[in-house]
Amino acid sequence: MIILWTDALIYLLVVAITLVGFVISRQPQMRRPLKKIGTSKTGMISLVVLIFFVIIGLLDSVHFKSTESRTHEIISLLDYWAKPLREQDEKTYSAPFATNLYSKEVIVLDDGSTQWGNPRLKYGGAHLLNPENERRMDILDKAFVGFSKGTGLMILLLLLLWASFGKKHDTLLNHSSFKVVVFVLFLIVSISYMLVELSSYYHVFGTDKVGEDVFYQAIKSIRTGLVIGSLTTMIMLPLAIIFGIMAGFFRGWVDDLIQYVYTTLNSIPSVLLIAASILMVQVYMSNHAEEFNSLIVRSDMRLLFLCLILGMTSWTGLCRMLRAETLKLREMEYVQAAEALGVRRWVILIRHILPNVMHIVLISVVLDFSGLVLAEAVLSYINIGVDPTTYSWGNMINGARLEMARDPVVWWSLLASFIFMFSLVLAANLFADTVRNAFDPRRAE
Amino acid sequence: MIQYILRRMLYAIPLLMGVNILSFILFFVVNSPDDMARMQLGQKHVTEQAIQNWKHQHGYDLPMLWNQQEDASKKVTETIFYKKSMGLFLFDFGVSDSGRNIGEDIKQRMWPSLSIALPSLIVGLLVNISVALMMVLFRNTYLEFSSIVLCVILMSISSLFYIIGGQFFIGKLLKLVPISGYDTGFSAIKFLILPVVISVVSGIGAGSRWYRTLFLEEVEKDYVRTARAKGLTETQVLFNHVLKNAMIPILTGVVVVLPLLFMGSLIMESFFSIPGLGSYTIDAINSQDFAIVRSMVFLGSVLYIFGLILTDISYTIVDPRVRLT
Secondary structure, eight states, X not given: OBOOHHHHHHHHHHHHHHHHHHHHHHSGGGHHHHHHHHHOHHHHHHHHHHHHHHHHHXXXXXXXXXXXXXXXXXXXXXXXXXXXXXXXOOSSXXXXXXXBOSSOEEEEOTTSOEEEEOOBOSSTTTTOSSHHHHHHHHHHHHHHHHHHHHHHHHHHHHHHHHHHHXXXXXXXXXXXXXXXXXXXXXXXXXXXXXXHHHXXXXXXXXXXXXXXXXXXXXXXXXHHHHHHHHHHHHHHHHHHHHHHHHHHHHOHHHHHHHHHHHHHXXXXXXXXXXXXXXXXXXXXXXXXGGGSXXXXXXXXXXXXXXXXXXXXXXXXXXXXXXXXXXXXXXXXXXXXHHHHTTOOHHHHIIIIIHHHHHHHHHHHHHHHHHHXXXXXXXXXXXXXXXXXXXXXXXXXXXXXXXXXXXXXXXXXXXXXXXXXXXXXXXXXXXXXHHHHHHHOGGGOO | OHXXXXXXXXXXXXXXXXXXXXXXXIIIISSOHHHHHHHHHXXXXXXXXXXXXXXXXXXXXXXSSOOTTXXXXXXXHSSHHHHXXXXXXXXXXXXXXXXXXXXXXXXXXXXXXXXXXXXXXXXXXXXXXXXXXHHHHTTTSHHHHHHHHHHXXXXXXXXXXXXXXXXXXXXXXXXXXXXXXXXXXXXXXXXXXXXXXXXXXXXXXXXXXXXXXXXXHHHTSHHHHHHHHTTOOHHHIIIIIIHHHXXXXXXXXXXHHTGGGGGOOHHHHHHTTOOSHHHHHHHXXXXXXXXXXXXXXXXXXXXXXXXXXXXXXXXHHHOTTOOOO
């Protein structure tokens, strides 16, 4: 087992989120907003989708050295399971569910004669003898089998769940948002089962320029998107909270200094700051090549640096909001009462101010997440995002962008990255809306 | 008022100093000039002499911050920091690492950037505000609900897809406008339509949602209820009362970005190969030309600070209650 830097931080983040979730759910004043999220259908659906993405991302974050291949490359648990997807490379482009290559070349037939045409793929649909006639039926057949396997699995799980909890939690099982969640779970599990079944026979989303399966790339990109969205917030949160609260509470020179720092950072166009920092990291890495010997360690470090830099550029907005809120809070009666009673200042900060700005922090964290996932794609396009060898939606779009000029158009890489990115960002946006509605006191009825 | 503006301008000096020092640290301390020379000349097979020559040519052969060998005031002035930073304050950007005059380049490339950014901003603003007003006018109906859903969907799509899709469908399939390129004078218009349309469409989702929340906040206030009680129609209330009062937060958002329009949009310009400052910056990033990137960082911060001052002034114009002291 090998733990990369981002892996370690992800585990830390998971532990932190579980702890925070546990603490929040125990507090009586948090019951109402949590219940509001629980009863919101869109909120619960998007949460289920998000959790599905997170599970894939976590599977992709357990790295170990492969024992099979002689090269001892570092692979993740997801790679291990998706072995056929990873290893069944074709020669070059091929369309989704295709049995023949995209480009034409000279084919040597069995009898020694040659022919100009699209040769058969090495793996995609290789089990078919007569692809023209059999392909459609075979795809439908495989899809149906996979779908029903997934549905069967879900029914089994639900029966188990019902058998063990059914009597006691009658109200929960009959709740409308619970039904929707079950329905979405059904869909997700069945469709992913179907895709798994299909992908062992076909390239569901085709293959890219070097013949790599696009579906595999899109799945691998999930981790990158999640890492950028979550680690960045983890880096910016302490900065924003500590500086924001301190500036608002102590005022005077502390306030001046902190305001100076964030206005300076804010006034630099963030893209340029990111570009400059990434350039520096690149140069540093190429000058210290011996410290970053393996490709995966190198790209992992660059991913971490990108999160760091994004965090450095994005804490200022939240910091300003927290400062304004703290300025308001410190004039409240309960804070003044605490001061009059002689409570030490940092105790006031932690016990009275911090819990009362937490809703702002929570809301801005979920709101920022989707923006960061989108930003990754743009940054990768300008070559200042993640390493070109890292799987990411930005890199996929970047690679596929020029292929739109081909005839026939190579559209599948774009489609795959679009579907995956869109569903993650949409789920994140919808969930963020639900959280905001639930936690924002101005929206409470 | 004038006193206030003067004070704000004085306050800008330490800010710009901070920006300068930060970019100096980023560019020169993390990587020594030796590294930069090696990078510009190619990684391998570089002689020590070649590096020294390159450094001397580009003025990187001085000490970083403090020159021990010179006398009195030259101790500060004969350094890389002084030579490379002080010019920026006078908007003398110097020469890029590839030998071009940066100031001239910026002056030339400013106009294409502006000609795409300004129409995008104005059209985008008009479209967003009208969509938001429509949503508020039809609030609590299915029309509003479906447009909110549409907005969330629109804002969940990466801007890259808008550009690629727009270029493909409008430029390649329908052949309405050229896919990319630029021309001088009025013939540039046909090249500008597509980027402007795309940037407006990609901004509708987030923009109109934001303006909607601003309007909704105003709609619940007392003066709106009074206006309705007077017997004004809902449209009159919206346009004469709500829109006017919501102008203040709208203005803050718009005026701040006005000066930054000169900087152009990085992705738009490089996708549509428009020779503006955005694509200039991207080219500089890709060819790792630090002198240009640093000048752009400085220019960007100057424009941002200028935008902040403009915002304060515009407050006094829209809201007579605000006095600058």
